[in-house]
Amino acid sequence: MSESVSGFFLTQVINYGAPIFALTLFLGAVGLPVGASLMVIAVGAFSQQGYFDWGVMSVLGLLGALLGDALSFGMGFYGRDWAQRKFGASPAWRNTRAYFEKRAWGTIFFTRFLVTALAIPTNLIAGGSGYPFRRFMFYDALGEIMWIVLYGGLGYIFGSQWEVVSEFMSNFGGLTLGVVVLIIGVRQALKRQIKR
């Protein structure tokens, strides 16, 4: 399903260019499965072919992603009372919030381009935890610029092999997520050992 959705958006991007690219990154940033990372890599490759102006695509794409992130931050912010009522008593929720507050900037920055599967939950938690909006947008913008330059740059360098790059990056993101989960688990186990 996701493949046909990203196929649809790829067709629209080659038809209408930057505005649809920005819209796609906006939709991806609010959590819709449009294949936003694949799109950035593809647009890098299309720019290498001379089909698009890389500068214009990057700026409009970045704006779309930032708007989407601001919206999902807002969803977390306005939904925080509901989340607090529903999960406030749960130790997992409290741990997640405490973990986020300790490592907020790193979490926001790295989830933009390295562990992208956690980007939406991070936006929601940041909004829900009362993290300052301006600071969120600062680290968010840094991470999104890194995402567009890194992924788009790889698409540009590898040109027609962008599908291989996309497959590699999506699997590498999954690998990083697994390593992060493993590190959290091992750290928790070590803490328990020390307490004993």
Place this chain on the structure above:
Amino acid sequence: MNRQRIITAGLIALGVVVAAFFGMRTLRALKHFHRPGLPFDKPPSANQTDVELIRDWMTLPYIADTYDTPPDALFISLGLPPGKQNGRKSLKQLNDEYFPNQPDVVLNQVKAAIGAFQSQTMPPRPLSPSLPPTTP
């Protein structure tokens, strides 16, 4: 206390499974980078020649531009009238609209037409699409 232990063990197990699964897929994807003809070996060219890279989300004008082929030649090979409307449709949409119940016929015909154009031979015989009736 026991619950915490289960959660910790679950996190470690999940981390190992996810890392192993995606690690293997990452390695498999990495192998593709070592095929000859990649940017490590030579700079990428602006115009594509490998027809196997044509996908069904592409449009005819995009393919024509990428493969340095006249767009009208592709429309003619499919037996379709050139125009903005059809030019904005993906190969899959054209297939669904003009060749229902014949999966991938447009994709294969476009590949054949590009291949023929590249080898400067006669283009393949145009298809006969089931065009919608025209109103007077």
